[in-house]
Amino acid sequence: MRRFAKSDKVGDLLRHGISNALLQELNDARLRWISVTEVQVNRDLSVARVYYTVVEPNLDRKSAAEALSENLRPLKSYLSSRLHLRQLPEIRFAFDETAESARRIEDLLASLHRESAEGDRDAG
Numbered sequence: 001m002r003r004f005a006k007s008d009k010v011g012d013l014l015r016h017g018i019s020n021a022l023l024q025e026l027n028d029a030r031l032r033w034i035s036v037t038e039v040q041v042n043r044d045l046s047v048a049r050v051y052y053t054v055v056e057p058n059l060d061r062k063s064a065a066e067a068l069s070e071n072l073r074p075l076k077s078y079l080s081s082r083l084h085l086r087q088l089p090e091i092r093f094a095f096d097e098t099a100e101s102a103r104r105i106e107d108l109l110a111s112l113h114r115e116s117a118e119g120d121r122d123a124g
Contacts (some may be wrong), residue, residue, distance in 0.1 A: 001078055002120055005043070006045065006052050007040075007042065007043055007045060008080040009039040009084065010041045010045055010048070010089070011038075011039040011040055012039070013052075013085075013090070014039045014041070014050070014079065014083070014091075015036050015039040016050050017078070017079050017083055018036050018039070018045060018050060018079070018091075019036045020048040021036075021075050021079065022034055022036070022075075023079045024070050025078050026074055026078070028067055028070070028086065030064065030067035030072050031067055031068070031071060032057035032080065033053050033054055033055050033059045033064070034053070034054055034055070034059075034064050034067070034068065034122055035052060035053050035055050035090075036049040036050060036051070036052050037051045037052060037053055037056075037096045037098070038050075038096065038097075039051070039109065040090055042089075045087070045089055046087075046090060046094060047083075047089055047090045048051065048089040048090065048091050048092070049092050049093075049094055050091055050093050050094065051095070052064070052068070052093060052094075052095065052096060053095070053098075053099050063075055063096055063117050064095075065093065065095070068093045069093070072091065075091070076088060076091065076098060
């Protein structure tokens with residue numbers, strides 16, 4: 001069984017805390033449409049990179065980034081009061097490209113499949 005490093009445990013705590021804050025604690029409706037996918041904390045626990053996606057098509061990446069930036073101070077205050085950490089890491093947000101990349105790949109595979117099916121019909 002793999003032993004988790006302290007940075008993994010802190011990352012998991014932050015992911016849960018940030019997700020809860022976005023959904024229930026912070027008073028910005030845009031935040032409800034942002035999903036935290038992963039939090040990576042460096043070894044000395046000084047920086048946490050928070051990866052997120054946007055689950056509402058009407059909320060673009062720029063607006064989501066602005067909402068996170070505008071609510072960083074209350075988010076940090078919430079996390080400091082809820083998590084029992086000696087020092088809260090510096091929080092840096094980064095859009096998670098994984099979901100968009102996967103969607104593009106699925107779209108490409110679907111178009112190849114359609115082209116293949118059309119080619120089979122034309123040949124037959």
